[in-house]
Amino acid sequence: MSYDLAVWDGDRPVDNRQAGSMYDELYERYLESDDVVVPPAPRIVTYVEALVARYPDDVDHSVVWASPPVIDEASGPIVYLLMSYGKAEEVSEYADELAREQGLVCFDPQEECLRP
Secondary structure (H helix, E strand, O other), X not given: OEEEEEEEXXXXXXXXXXXXXXXXXXXXXXXXXXXOOXXXXXXXXXXXXXXXXXXXXXXXXXXXXXXXXXXXXXEEOEEEEEEEHHHHHHHHHHHHHHHHHOOOEEEEOOOOEEOO
């Protein structure tokens, strides 16, 4: 079981509805399609590097990430974070805080809402 967040580079949506639409569009364009591989945008790479510096994503020993390495879930301006449920509260709070510090949008696709 995992808890998921999406983080992307772009203007902050005005509300949850707009955020959901933006998320759907970005997910479909960058994460769902296997036709074209788009390297992660520099701001997303910087974000993921900072995130895994605190919560390493060692494939053989990760207790935090449900799908390591984290950078493999990034494409273009978006990264999809899959956290192991046991650490989800702690890691998601940090992921959200880090996104805000770096001027990125953090969205909870389960609850279909922006993170504060």
